[in-house]
Amino acid sequence: MAAIRPLSAEMQKVAIEQLNEVPERVPQDIAALREWIRKQPHMRARTDDQFLVSFLRGCKYSLEKVKSKIDHFYTIRTMLPEMFANNTIDDPKNLLIVRSGGIVALPKTLGIGGPAIGFSRYKILDDLGITVKDFCRYTALVTDKSIVDTDAFVIGGYMEIVDVDKVGLGAMSKLDPISAKQFTTYCVKGSAIRIKGVHIINVPKDGLSALKIIRNLFPAHVKERYFIHSTMEDLYKHVPKEYLPIEYGGTNGSLAELPVKHEKELKAFNSYFEENDKYGVDENLRQGQKADMNSIFGLEGSFRKLEYDYTRLYIPQLVRMFTLSHKVQTRSQCTEKKVFSHKQTRQINSSSPVSNDFSCIVDSQRHNANNIRKKGRLTKSNSQAIHTFTYTLALTKKEMVILRPLPDDLAKKAAEELNEKSVDNEYYVNTLREWIEKQPYLRARTDDQFLIAFLRGSKFSLEKAKQKLENFYILRAAMPEIFRNRSLSESKYEAIVKSGAAAFLPEPVSEGGPLVVLLRPSEFNMEQHTINDVLRVGSMMIDILMQENDRVFIAGYTFIIDLGNISKAVLLNFEPEFIRKLTILVNKAAPTRMKGFHFINVLPIFEKLFGMVKSVISAKLKERFYVHGNNLEELYKYVPKHVLPKEYGGDCDIESLQAEWWQKLNDYKKFFEEEEQYGIAEGYERLKQVKELIADTSVLQGTDGSFRQLEFD
Template identity: 40%
Template structure:
């Protein structure tokens, strides 16, 4: 039998239910891991049962994944000597950090099979005295001990509370892109532990606004695990009861310093263990194949991708639809599952469904409906759901979607500002449409965010009707934050952000293919980097923060596509704006007609979709719903 610490009955059940643990198989799996390690000349690893079982549990008892994780665990640690070597808890500076308790596990869990709660308080250390590497080295020591001792952590995962009180810009500026990449690699690819949630408390002004800019790029699972409470601890208590929390957080678990002191003693007692740790790792000279070093693990090569396009401009004509280029036709077939011979049948099916759906009044022309088929990769059921949500959301936000008469003076004023502009050219015939967004050009004292976004919806509607690159290849955004003030950010209330998110995601058939942030304010990239680790790899690879370095932007979007004001070779912003003003005015009848389309929730079969049910803010500061 394996030499393992016995689990509680509750944790044993969780391990069986969630991690597919079968006690009768563990001995065999451990033997297989040891046999594999014996054949890996480049890895020098601990091989005790408790250590190896942690990787089996972290990989849900997949032997192959456990092997990969174990290799990456030691590979990353070897590549990070500044964090993982010379971790002597009696070294004076490190001992000071240990006694501060920048991060500390709380003694109790909410339930016997609940995740371990980690309280992180970066504001307690002085960034002029301690580097982020020194702080993080302490964090790795605490984590190593928990991995060795804490079955709740290994089986049920960890829940973080990040208290940002007393954090200054000096703290944020320590999070360089290189360090964030290393920390992310250590905590994700190089760790067998599972993150079950994160709660942000005592957040600075503007934190939630910046977070909301990025939340669309989080996957559903990670969205549901992130909570921003501001200074509202009552909101935190709904997730983590007072009984778990230190007295300083209104809790019943005693003073935080007592918890910190107990952990300081524990870490010091592990001094010999940490000395031993320096002998374990990888020897990349012995690795079969290509070595994995700091450059290959944390280097930024490959993070900028060149858009590929076909030189062909031959056209393929579809029945009852605007012809699309051969390049777009090929992309639609390859990426959207488009089969020209099936389109007519699919359009007929959508019309028949709409005829049987009393609560929706929709446009039914081919060009409009095919947008939803393409946006849903030709899944009829998803297209139906998307059309329903498209009109449900629009009906629920009349302040954005009704009375969009482009002849109204106030609308024309905003159009002439050119807050959001599609650029005329794409990087090839099958490339996405590029959208330039410049919120800094409007005065938030003169215009509300609702008025500005109303104009944006008008441009978007025209693109949906006219722009095959947008519909088939998606859109790439450039968000220029020059001249953006706190007054702009404060217009993004939680309610408004929720409406925008719903409209741009659930209520839109269009696909976001990338976003570039330029002329960003100080600290913007740091806050963004805090959230990158929660994004999927696909979405991480689509977001770029360039600051004021337009040369970096040109690596993704060539100068020939950009306006002259951005060092480009394209039309001037003035000309692009003037052309769009004419185009929007030419659609006046269309926008006047639009008010007749939407949903009548009194006729919906089942529960009505109202503004409250779609955008209701109950729990919005606690559970951020993001893609």
């Protein structure tokens, strides 16, 4: 029997319904996880039941996900001793924070089984003189305690309310993007806690844009839970007033009294905190690829480059920002007091990086700053002012491009194969965005990460990127049965996902290599699902990958299509309409790269099918078609065995993977609702042509009708 705290009836109900917990199976799940940890030579981890069940619940009992979480939990803590080592409540900075009341946990959850609520007042924290790293250390301390002694924290998740009232610009001078990036990665990859919402209140007007930029740094499913409230009434729509502290009109504890309680609880846990230093990882003993700063955080080395880029890239951005609302003069014109117009200054500053010998004077009425003289590199005398003004970079969202950093293998591939130069990304993204805004027939997403995908998919040819983006929305408008009203409310969609008929495997074929997509038509139940249902789910999964995974644009996909054991019902769906839609979706409907098609367990009947498919794809893709019959050894030459599911001799657990995908699809509900607002005007001529082409069966019969007639390449 597992040594874990019994749950209340209400909490147990939530664990069963939302976290996939099967109470009678929990001891076996804990035992399986403990046995896996025992077999990891590089890892020294806690194995007590309460700790392990917290991770199982936090990962909704996906064994593969919980293995990854625990590995990242200890790997990141070992990599960052300055943030996690020797971290106890006796640390003077931790005592300072807990006694200030700047961060508290409110006693009541948001309803029965709802998330625990944290409340932060950044003005108090700012006045303490603590750093971002100090804040992260304290948060890690509290989280360590909560995951093993507060079931509501793990089962219901966690919600944070952040009051930024009266937070001054001086706080921005403490901005530490390195520590912020590191701790955010730890929370996403290594924490057992599920973030249910972040609610920012009392935001000054000047800070609104800055907070929106910070929001855009998060993955899509996290962005959906990040709220910036202009009024308290707006907050009450998400968090009823009664759940706020007494000082904010609620009944959920007193901010004056809670710090005393928290300090007492944390001191009682101090021996647990001291034990944490016994655990960690030894990369020399890790089997397979070693973890390093780049593989975990996605930046070169140990973030030293970020400090350089912060000066080299942000300061020119700062100069451009001031042209929006402040006066800017060049060295040769300072004596004449000549002022450039916004348009003129953009022409000067946006075409190329600012050189090291420029001089400018910026008059900032908004922040009551006197003229700041900037010469060459960032100097000690003006660094504080520049850091402070960086806060207002938010005003230049249109010009400041923020992208996920690439891991080394993808950065190298993007540079070598896609012509990507990071210093030019800003120019390309903004140019493409400006083009979109000028197209009256096109309603498209214009966020930075979305646009860079099309640029990478076009090898940074702006004309090709424009064409690809237009094609993307034309094809979606031409096939509304697949791309419109993509709701998963019907139970049949869960069955499609969990069948594993279409699985996006988590590991690439190699470093810098493509992701693997496994298609198993035999797993589709065509008595319950239509082919459009299947394509709809597939399109949604691809959309999520486009939001989260840069590998699909840079390294691409490799498809494995298992044609064994296909039922008659499935075969009947391999008709011209299906083949036409499938090949168009794969070949034309996304800026992704198709690197190979590997067919296994092939029957003679499919030879004609291959001929139909090849008639509508490019010559380049034809060269990437491989037929392996029943010989998996041939397949292993292209796709390493360990990448594949267990059914094919590999390590991947399809059942856990698909359960994870089903949850991910539900997490993206708001994203797919937003997608309804984008598209192509119905009267657009090329849309009419594509609709006619999709309906033309001659395309698959070798006649002159061809999708390439529209020059989609």
